[in-house]
Amino acid sequence: MTTGKTLSKKVILIGNFGVGKTSLTRQFVYQKFSDEYLTTLGVKIDKKVVEVGNDLVNLMIWDIAGEVSQTRVNTSYYLGSNGIIYVFDLSRPSTYEHMEADIEYVQKLLPDVPILRVANKADLLTEEQIANISVPYDFLSSAKTSQNVEEMFLKLTKAMLQ
Amino acid sequence: MAKSLYIELFEKAHQDFVQEAYLTILLSEDAEILYSNNTLTNLEPFYGQSIYPVFPFLEHLLQPNIPELSINLLEASLNQTNIKYRCIIKSFEKESETFFFVILQNVEWHYQELFRIQQERNEAVISKEMAILKK
Ligand SMILES: Nc1nc2c(ncn2[C@@H]2O[C@H](COP(=O)(O)OP(=O)(O)OP(=O)(O)O)[C@@H](O)[C@H]2O)c(=O)[nH]1
Ligand SMILES: [Mg+2]
Numbered sequence: 001m002t003t004g005k006t007l008s009k010k011v012i013l014i015g016n017f018g019v020g021k022t023s024l025t026r027q028f029v030y031q032k033f034s035d036e037y038l039t040t041l042g043v044k045i046d047k048k049v050v051e052v053g054n055d056l057v058n059l060m061i062w063d064i065a066g067e068v069s070q071t072r073v074n075t076s077y078y079l080g081s082n083g084i085i086y087v088f089d090l091s092r093p094s095t096y097e098h099m100e101a102d103i104e105y106v107q108k109l110l111p112d113v114p115i116l117r118v119a120n121k122a123d124l125l126t127e128e129q130i131a132n133i134s135v136p137y138d139f140l141s142s143a144k145t146s147q148n149v150e151e152m153f154l155k156l157t158k159a160m161l162q
Numbered sequence: 163m164a165k166s167l168y169i170e171l172f173e174k175a176h177q178d179f180v181q182e183a184y185l186t187i188l189l190s191e192d193a194e195i196l197y198s199n200n201t202l203t204n205l206e207p208f209y210g211q212s213i214y215p216v217f218p219f220l221e222h223l224l225q226p227n228i229p230e231l232s233i234n235l236l237e238a239s240l241n242q243t244n245i246k247y248r249c250i251i252k253s254f255e256k257e258s259e260t261f262f263f264v265i266l267q268n269v270e271w272h273y274q275e276l277f278r279i280q281q282e283r284n285e286a287v288i289s290k291e292m293a294i295l296k297k
Contacts, residue, residue: 010222017284039281041246041273042235045219060218065280076231080222092291 004054009160010080011059011153014073014106015087016095017066020120023143024087025063028153033144040065043077050157057157068094070102075109083156084115088137091124096135114159116152123147184267189213191260193224202268203240213264216240226253226260235273246273 013021022040026032029048044063049056064077086103088096096119103115119137122130123144130140138155141148185202189195193213198205205216214221219238223231233249250265 008221018288037281037285039277039284040237041276041280042233042237044237047218058218060222062219066284074233076223076233079225079228079231092288092295094291 004056006056006058007161008058008060009082009157010062011083011085011156011160012062012064012078012081013085013087014064014070014102015066016068016089016092019066019087019089019092019095020141020143021063021066021085021087024085024118024120024141024149024152025061027143027146027149029061031146033146035144048153050154052154052157052161055161057161059153059157069098070105078106078109081110081113083160084110084113085118085152085156086115087118087120088135090119090121090130090133090140096133099135114156116156118152184265187213187264187266189224189262189264191226191262193220193262196261202245202266217266220251220264223249223251224253224262226262229253235269235276246270248272 013025015021017039018037022038022044023033025044025046026034029046040063042065046061046063048059048061050059051057062077062081064073067073084106086099086106088099099117103117107113107115116139117137118139118141119133120141120143122140123142139148139152141152143149181199182201185199187195187198187205195205195208195211195213197209200206203216208216217238217240219236223233225231229252231251236247236249237244238247239245246269248267248269252263254261254263
């Protein structure tokens with residue numbers, strides 16, 4: 001039982017195509033994973049209710065089709081976002097090379113919105129290979145093994161409530 | 163052909179290709195359902211209630227300061243089925259009240275076509291990258 005309030009928050013997942021945005025969302029919302037790649041067109045929207053303390057948070061998850069650069073994404077998708085997850089694929093350097101430029105661009109559109117950098121597909125690399133990756137990130141994740149999936153969404157939800 | 167027949171043809175075509183293809187909804191500033199053509203889903207029992215339980219994704223899209231907003235491809239569930247929509251939202255004022263007019267078009271056919279193109283493009287780029295990395 002919760003006695004607190006119900007809030008609604010919009011989270012967007014952005015990043016290059018094939019990095020695992022849909023897989024992370026699917027793991028988080030439905031506890032499922034598939035190895036088959038089916039690209040997302042436009043945006044796919046899912047909902048999950050998360051409990052934080054006494055409050056219920058309606059998370060509206062906007063899983064946006066990946067682009068090589070975020071400047072190509074229709075800015076309507078960003079509208080009213082409360083939190084951002086930037087996903088990259090540890091096994092493909094091209095997916096994190098433009099991360100900081102992308103994030104700078106998105107932060108101009110959405111100032112003061114919390115953002116997480118997520119290094120996905122950790123299951124594909126050895127610890128040593130991971131240690132050699134020099135870009136900064138907040139979470140090392142795997143949509144396949146569910147490593148840190150719940151954790152990243154919860155951390156972002158808490159940050160959005162502050 | 164007589165003019166009256168053209169009108170009949172037009173009305174039939176309008177019914178099949180416009181009325182049946184687009185769900186249109188008039189909303190108040192607080193997202194209350196005022197009126198709809200009830201295509202795709204019957205909203206009549208919900209008149210006077212919020213649209214958000216039916217289309218949660220609208221919650222972050224209704225912005226009175228934006229006169230027109232369009233999302234060309236949006237996938238969301240309606241009564242447990244996933245539907246691909248094109249979504250257009252217009253906001254306007256009448257007698258100093260704000261209203262929203264929402265147009266949702268089912269674009270499943272369009273989706274299938276675009277999906278094939280984007281899937282092929284992405285797979286080609288990824289496998290090229292992987293081939294270079296393996297060298
Ligand atoms: N091994 C492994 N594979 C993953 C992981 N996450 C995603 N994948 C695979 O990577 C491919 C792409 O995943 P998606 O979730 O569709 O990627 P996306 O970012 O949504 O791609 P777009 O919709 O095209 O932008 C699929 O074949 C997934 O099975 C992961 O953590 N580990
Ligand atoms: Mg996707």
